[in-house]
Amino acid sequence: MSEPIVSINDLHLSLVGGAGPVNILCGIDLTVSQGETISIVGPSGAGKTTLLMALSGLERPSSGRVRVAGVELGDADEDQLARFRRRHIGIVFQSFHLVPTMTALENVALPLEFAGRPDALEQAAIALEATGLADRVAHFPGQLSGGEQQRVALARAFVARPSLILADEPTGNLDRETGQKVIQLLFDLQADIGTTLLLVTHDPQLAGRCQRSLRMADGLLSPDDGSGR
């Protein structure tokens, strides 16, 4: 059996707020195989987004081990983490996080440009075409609808064909119909390149589309029994 793409052991993460340290993740253990689709559900403030950030190297664990795509994230410095992300990770945010002063094409090309790929723009155009935005390449985010912006964000997340896609409530800012289209696209792209998907959502129906569903509560992860608790 091949090495799991994600392997987390006893992950703790505390953040220091105005009122002192807050324990967000309180001993997470998780193993994810390559190509698996997993949803994480749970109430607001449970630590779902923080877990995604820890998996992408954007947040450092207070203790415990995080290994993604064979990289020990706890040992890596900031620049090593940046290189790790450009090679292995694609992120989709609830609020898109596009660069407003760059066109759709330039936004999508960013990860490839940082990786030094000479064909960054060509690949970005192909990725945008795959998301149905071939006619929007020269548009700025402000000139696109919310659904279109999220499709650009999806193209950006998938363009480097990463081994792990982290999606943080990707339909949270979209209406139901647009959200469904975006989700369909997300799963289609995931299936096309066979990447692993970790999806944070409040939507039980969406969670149900994943192969495995986990529940996050009080900083702890457990299998989701579908009770909604």
Add this chain to the structure above:
Amino acid sequence: MSEPALLRQAVRLARRELRSGLRGFGVFLACLFLGVFAISAIGSFTAAAKTGLLEDASALLGGDLEIRRVHRPLSPAQQEFLDARGRRSEVIELRSMAGNPERDLRVLVEVKAVDEAYPLYGELRSDPAQPVSRALQQRGALVEAALLQRLELQIGDPLQLGDISLRINGIIKLEPDRQLRAFYLGPRLLVSRASLEASGLLRPGSLVTYRSRLWLSDPEQAEPVVQQLEEAFPEAGWRLRTWRQAAPRVRNVIDRLGANLTLLGLCALLIGGLGVSGAVRGYLGGKVMHIATLKCLGATGRTVLGAYLLQVLLLGGLGTGAGLLTGAALPYLLEWGLGERLPIPLHPAFYPEVLAKAALFGLLIALLFSLKELGIARRIPPAMLFRGYAETGHKDPGSKIWLAIAVTALLLAALAIFSSADRRLAGWFILGGTLCFLAFRQLASGLVGLSRRLPRPVNPSLRLGLANIHRRGSPATSVLFSLGLGLTALVMIALVQANLNDLVSDTLPEQAPAFYFLDIQPDQVHAFEKRLANLPAVQQVQLYPTLRGRITAINGVPVEQAKIAPNVQWAVRGDRFLSYAANQPDSAQLSAGRWWPAQGNGKAQLSLTADLAKGFGVQIGDTLTVNVLGRSITAEIANLRIVDWSTLELNFALLFSPGVLENAPQTYLAAVHVPATGGNRVYRTITGEFPNISAISTREVLVNVARTLNRLGIAFKAMAAVALLSGFLVLAGTVSADQHRRIHDAVIFKVCGATRRNILLAFAAEFTLLGLAAGALSSVTGSLAAFGILKGPMDIRFSLHPPVVLTTLGIGLLLTLLLGLLGTWKALGQKPAGYLRDE
């Protein structure tokens, strides 16, 4: 809604808005402060200096009235005439060599011999303190401290002057009637008239200036006395000045310097205007949603405009006020810090006219550069609230605002022109400044467009840096604009100064004589020439008889009424050296006419330099009238000579034909070429053996001139530095206003896998490209401006000094890069997780 209600609403809104403090207005305030400070400081200093000169006018002139004449003292009839009208004091001035009799040391000194009545006004202060008459009695002398240093003497030591030995009784601390000149040929030596007469230096034809001063019981009578003198002695050949005309050249220079420096200050203020505009744009940009909300709740565009206009004016008043106060304090600080060491008397005070002018400049600039942004804010659509990334409405403030901008700009131009002592220059400045603004705007947009079309660099950081320049909302235009204008001012000033320095330093080693020897008596010429011939170091000697004379009429028209070009006005301002020659000098090249026969042709003829002929508008056959020792000589112009004054060779503007001046009292002037190594021996030998002959070292004079130029240069460079500082403030403001975007971009870049090096290199590439572009543009515009100044008003040869330009630009580039990266440092260090969580 009625107007009072509108105003009340606007005031209320403005008051509430200002509760949040002055955050975001740092650059706005700093830019206005700096520009207004520069203008009010220059204005206050100029006014303080001019008032000081006028207050001390009689003391500076040495009396209520001064009669100045070269070569001859007043006749007994003239003395009698003056004594009937007031108290008279006689002062004699000449240059001579003074020496340390114990050591073989001699220097050129400015000798001044005074009588018992001196000084009529003010007080001569010396160390040790003593009355002048006592210090000078029995061959006593007072000297400037520099003389003691150079001759290695102390108070109480003997000092050789001509045939006599003087005793140094003290050091001059303050000379009330010191002549306000940019430089002296030597330190001052003050003696009594009796001492000077005993020294044997007062020989016929020696270059001696006699100043007769008159104290009047009513100074207002000075002009009537002048009139009476002119009527009683029409051919006296003197120069009369009343206390009202004291130090006219100094006042003129102060006016011109003030006008030029004020324009540079205005340049700083104009560049600062970009900072004002950026700050207002940034502030209103952060208020878009707020304004849209107000409009949803029923506020009209005019209420919004009124509220924010009030804030701008209030803050503008704050920055301007601070600049005014600091600027007005400068003369007080100078007086307090430097006191009597200042070359001119200062009268520090608050000059309302100066401050009102500076305040108006500040407020008009604040208005001019914020109106567009205010107009855009006025038109923010309330529907903005319902769009996410939507465009921020109109980018055009509307025709009324454009009209208001045009009116403000015209008011500013009118203020600049009509408040300047040199309106023509101010007019050219406004035109040049406007063209420069437009050119930079076009060039900046052109460069941004060019960066879009350039092939994409392979390096991702360079590609991102380049993309940053042409992306929407990029600060590139603003940076290029502000930095470019600041650097233009600096390159211009640096080049003008470098070219002025060329004038005094370039030519010396090649063609200039090492020494000029003055006051060689006719009976000494033979011995002098023989002595020089025995000195092996001497390469070449030019010797001419010289007299002093003043051009009084051109073609019979008095010079006061004649039309004379500004660049040759100097030739008619006072006495000039004249000479005569039978044969055409070797170095003379004729541009018109023919040289006269060696024995003369019985007519009074003269050879004039071509530049003077052009400036006087005269040709061969026209006449000039020259007053020599009270006698008017009218001579016909026989030929024109081309003279390059910058070679410093011995040349005369006016050379007479033989048979005209031979019988007048005269001395000889010699220019001696000596290599640098042999100069000392020639100097010591001649001044040692001929005590009455004065030696002027060309090198020392040029060093003196260069020092004066450098001192003036400091004032101009300081102003250009203020302009550049404004440019950097604008740059800092632009970078700071852009910081939010940069942080956002940096976070997204990091999420997409960019390392800190990638981001740093991208930002560095962006600022390097901008700095290089601004530098390249400014080197062209700054050089053009310097060329215009040097070839236009100054009429001086222009040469491009690549090292000067490159150094200036190198510093500009380095500072841009540093400042840019400093501003983006925060973006670089931003942790993505925290930022994304807060978003």
